[in-house]
Amino acid sequence: MRPGLSTLFCLNESFTALIKRLSKIEVEHVEIVDEGFHALNSHRVSMLKKAVEARDLSLTVHAPFADINIASTSPPIRHAIMRRLRKSIVLSAQLKPKYWVFHPGFQSAVSDEYPGLDWRINLESVRGLLKVAGQHGLKISIENVPDPFPFLLKRADDFEKFYKNLGEDGLNLSLTLDVGHSNINKQTYDFLERFSEKIVHVHLHDNLGDYDSHLGIGFGNIDWLRLIKALKKINYDGILLVESKKNIEESLRMLKNLVEKA
Ligand SMILES: [Mn+2]
Secondary structure (H helix, E strand, O other): EEEEEEEEHHHOOHOOOOOOOOHHHOOEEEEEEEEEEHHOOOHHHHHHHHHHHHOEEEEEEEOOOOOOOOOOOOOHHHHHHHHHHHHHHHHHOOOOOOEEEEEOOOOOOOOOOOHHHHHHHHHHHHHHHHHHHHOOOOEEEOOOOOOOOEEEOHHHHHHHHHHHHHHHHHHEEEEEHHHHHHHHOOOOHHHHHHHOEEEEEHHHHHOOOOOOOOEEOOOOOOOOOHHHHHHHHOOOEEEEEEEEOOOHHHHHHHHHHHHOOO
């Protein structure tokens, strides 16, 4: 288990500022967020490649997530969303990340009128992403998301049904456990018990169980020592990715202490 850091905390800074940060970042693993000022394009990919090589960093990429609903029931809108995600996959693949992490789709305003449609579209979109990723040699991983958003996959039960429906295609789709999100839905230990084989990556940030505040590690109500012990118990050997929006240095220090203690 090695610490890593998401660039979510500096998404409000320019891409040039991000490149500068990478040259002096204190961790060996970084998750690049393909969003906002940091949205990938060919020029940025080549800048990132240089920065990453210089520091021998390992990477993951977080897929675009703003206004992205892979279960959109509106065909033209969904096509635009899938085009955006395919672009992200193609560009991300050039960075050879360990994983490209994406969010499941959510219900639309007409979901009640067409029961099950968003669920089926979500599956179809995931299969589409798996296909493109496979063509580019990229491994992709789906993340659990929290209430109160109308996402289709929040609880361990949702993922159980999802993987069952995906069938063999699901063999190529790992799970990223977002502990901040699962804390809100009180699902952390359900995921760890039922999906220990599927979890390859974790997002760590804190909250008070009320909303997705992405606080620093130790600034909310999550029992971090219990969590790290549980990850050790399932032999998790991936990255401990800090996805807090503030108190980054404190979070990394806290995490280091926890791993030593657990
Ligand atoms: Mn996350």
